[in-house]
Amino acid sequence: MQRSDISRRTVLAGAAGLATGAAVGLGRASAAPREPSAADRVTAITHVTVIDATGAPAKRDTTVVLRDGRILAVEPSRRIGVPAGAEVIDGRGRFLIPGLANMHNHTFDGEAIEPPLHIANGITTVRDMTANDDTSRWRREIEAGTRLGPRWTVGSPIVDGSPSLWEGLGAPYIAAATPEEGRATVRAQKDAGADFVKVYTRLSRPTFFAIADEARRQRIPFLGHVSDFVQLTEASDAGLASVEHLFQIWYDTSSREEELRRDITAVPIAGGEYNGWLNKMHPYEYAAARSYDRHKAAGVFARLARNGTRVTPTLVLHTFTDMPGDTPMNDPRYAYFPAATREFWAYALELIYLNGRTPEQDARGRELFERRLSLVNDLDRAGVPLLAGTDNGTSYLMPGFSLHDELARLSQAGLSTMRVLQTATVEPARYLGARDRGTIERGNVADLVLLDADPLRDIRNTTRINSVVVRGRVIGPTERQRMLADVKRAATAMPVPAQPKAATCPC
Structure with missing residues (x-):
């Protein structure tokens, strides 16, 4: 059996386990099967450069698989396949950092x-x-x-x-x-x-x-x-x-x-x-x-x-x-x-x-x-x-x-x-005290930011946001721009209150 097949089967097994509430190396207690929902969707960010924030060097050409708000796998793309039916995000030329x-x-x-x-x-x-x-x-x-x-x-x-x-x-x-x-x-x-x-x-x-x-x-x-x-x-x-x-x-x-x-x-x-x-x-x-x-x-x-x-x-x-x-x-x-x-x-x-x-x-x-x-x-x-x-x-x-x-x-x-x-x-x-946040590692919460430029080359590239992942939910470029447009419209529509706001200060 090829190593890529083993990696792919591992991810699929993990996805199946999470779908039924079983623990997959995450310390989660088993539970009764439940009906599939939007949270069950598998997402694969492929061929991306992962900056996991542990201090380790960037991991190039990596595939990150997400399921049920968690990270299922962080593997070299050559060693892992994409689970059938997964939503695929092409990460070529992009950089993935923790939220x-x-x-x-x-x-x-x-x-x-x-x-x-x-x-x-x-x-x-x-x-x-x-x-x-x-x-x-x-x-x-x-x-x-x-x-x-x-x-x-x-x-x-x-x-x-x-x-x-x-x-x-x-x-x-x-x-x-x-x-x-x-x-x-x-x-x-x-x-x-x-x-x-x-x-x-x-x-x-x-x-x-x-x-x-x-x-x-x-x-x-x-x-x-x-x-x-x-x-x-x-x-x-x-x-x-x-x-x-x-x-x-x-x-x-x-x-x-x-x-x-x-x-x-x-x-x-x-x-x-x-x-x-x-x-x-x-x-x-x-x-x-x-x-x-x-x-x-x-x-x-x-x-x-x-x-x-x-x-x-x-x-x-x-x-x-x-x-x-x-x-x-x-x-x-x-x-x-x-x-x-x-x-x-x-x-x-x-x-x-x-x-x-x-x-x-x-x-x-x-x-x-x-x-x-x-x-x-x-x-x-x-x-x-x-x-x-x-x-x-x-x-x-x-x-x-x-x-x-x-x-x-x-x-x-x-x-x-x-x-x-x-x-x-x-x-x-x-x-x-959140051991399952702050880095990109298997089992961690899927809070992520996909960037169009390398923040290790220039930290100002953290503003070059392509997509945001919040507890496994992907906010893609179109939805993100719509969110910003909605904020701008809401700000424009807000009336000026009769009473001024409280004073601002270092607090």
């Missing part, structure tokens, strides 16, 4: 905009950083199969100190003034179904550590901003699952840490003063960045890596906050967003980020951003796991599209294209 993840998202524009834009951009996993009714409902509908969208992980409302930076700004938050309130908040959010507790900037030291302890007791992750009153290494040792943004990393790595920490803890911050926090802290952050001590940083980063503390750099956010005057005003992708959103972006840019800004601040912002790029490179070299995220909800950051901008920024920071790809694939899967 992408945005690990720092805020829902802003509603169901006609956000879920389809994520999927059309190849994003099959989203971590939403603030609880809201929309994403909770979408997740239920997606899991039930009644809505097309990414897998959603949804956190608690922001848990901040008192006074909170969010007072009076319209976004959901919880002010925990005491350790007891912090512990009660953790328990309440776990009972409410939050996937994690999102901690914020102005939590007191006692309350921060009470939340950390209660999260450990309740076995729920806690993550987010490092409090102004807590060292990064202390937060990592306490179990902080991921550090969001780069604002508070500088202090632990500064040769002036003791002096600067004394200064920042004395800065008066009023309730609702999130932008005031940005402005008041900027001189100290800049001083910390300029006094960056590589030897000291190496010890800090080794500690993060040892603890498994992730960092989500959100470089596209820092591009905006460090250099707001460089924000493009004519990006054609803005057409996918309602006029109300675009008007608010412009309002926030002019009145919050540019108002009173001096040429000196612009120069310092450019320098600070270049230092952030070097910081990300140092984190990666030290083995700190990085997660790709954008902070959608901040002005001019866009669901779907901005994740690709983030990948380009990570490449600009000096990460290899494979490492950049892993920040949006295998690293999020590891963080989420």
